Amino acid sequence: MNAFVRSEGSKRDQLDELAVAYARAYRRCLDPHARRMGDALRGAVAYLWNAGGGKNVSASIRAAQLAILSVSPVKLSDGTNEHLCVARMDANGAIGFELGDDDARAAKIRPLDEVAEVFWFRGDDKHGRATVAVLEVMECLLTAEVSV
Secondary structure, three states, rough: OOOOOHHHHHHHHHHHHHHHHHHHHHHHOOHHHHHHHHHHHHHHHHOOOOOOHHHHHHHHHHHHHHHHHOOOOOOOOOOOHHHHHHHHHHHHHHHHHOOOOOOOHHHHHHHHHHHHHHHHHOOHHHHHHHHHHHHHHHHHHHOOOOOO
16 A cells, blocks of 8 residues: 655545555455445545545545555455455444334444454454445544534
8 A cells, every 4th residue: 555645735636546456456456345335435435535634535545545454355264254254244233223123324233233243253353454444434434523
């Protein structure tokens, strides 16, 4: 992943580079579920960037990096597919309680909750750290009160 940079112009350049890298990885990705996860993260990128502020801009860059990870090929360990099925069934759980089932934001946050679940059940350190990062992106979306 690209190194963190400080000026807003170079952050915009970094985000543009990540968008190009995502487009390349997305074209190579054949898994429709992985593509939906990437799309959900790319949506968060736009919302957080437009919200402005240092924390939101940093979270938008991190979400762009996570979008690339979500559509990149991954070698899953034995039993992971079973865990993925459980993760998909449980995806409505954690966030739904806090936001309420009728909240308009819940419909946009739930896909990110599912991304976090899938990353978690991939079972390696890289995806475990990615899970935490997705949760941080979700927190930024909620605290920024971005109209997702």
